[in-house]
Amino acid sequence: MISHELSKLPRYAFTDPAGSSQKASSAKLKKIRALQASIVLAVDDIQRIFVIYSWAGRLVTSKYLDKLIQICDDYAPKKFGIEANAMQSLFAELVHDAAKRRLGAHKNKFMPISQPTKIDKFFRIRSTLEPVINEGRLFVPEHMTELLADLRGFPTIQHIDRIDCLASAVSLIPSRPLPERRTEEADALASYLRKSGAPSDYIEKRVKELY
Structure with missing residues (x-):
């Protein structure tokens, strides 16, 4: 799918302000303390998820706030979640x-999201991302090298902030009823197979496999 088509899809964003107001007391802590992170996703009608923006770093609060408002203005997400546990x-x-x-007010899509504190963070991330990855529904551009490296290295990477933010953004996407989803997937598959010249009996067989 090309970029101008992605721009027409509904978008969902999430940011984790972890560490935005913290001060590291040593060089070692500066290297390991949490990063701020932001993710924007586009979602098509068969629930494929495209990462269209990814950032992680450390900014002072005022600069971070400006960055978030700019992201919201640029990408116009339907929802923009902000992790809001405790002082966040x-x-x-x-x-x-x-x-x-x-x-x-019409463009302000920011909403506080409280993450469950009784569920292990690594389990929450894994249980959210594994289904969309295993089903081949998550698409990350090649130029997002840091996010790709995090996905390949999880859970042993030093910083999980980007991955956590990605999982939280995915959680904002509303799920659709299974029959509706299967019907749209079947229509999309049949259309693709017809265009590729597949015989009708093969198309019928592949479509039935979805039900």
Whole structure:
């Protein structure tokens, strides 16, 4: 799928402000403390997920806030989740209020998201991403080398912030009823096979395999 087609798809974004207001007390802590991260996804009508923006780093609070509002303005997501556990909720409120003033209420899609604290983070990430990866529904551009490296190296990578943010963004995507999803997948598969010149009996067989 080419970029101009992706621009027409609904988008969902998430950001994790972890460490945005923390100060590291040593060079060692500066290397291992959590990164801020942001992800924007585009989703097509058969639930394929395309990563169209990925960032992780450390900015002072004011610069980070400006960056988030710019992302929201540029990509116009249907939802823009902000992790809001504990003290992060204060930052989520700050971003929401600033976006409302700068972008207007109609473009302010920021919403606080409290992550479950009784579920292991690694399990939450794995249980969210494994299904879409195993089903071949997650697409990451080759130029997003850091995100690709994180996906390949999880869970032994030093920073899981990008992966955690990706999983949280995926969780924002509304699921569709299974019969509806299967029907659309069957229609898309049949259309592809017809265009590729497959015989009708083969097309019928492949479509039946989806049900």
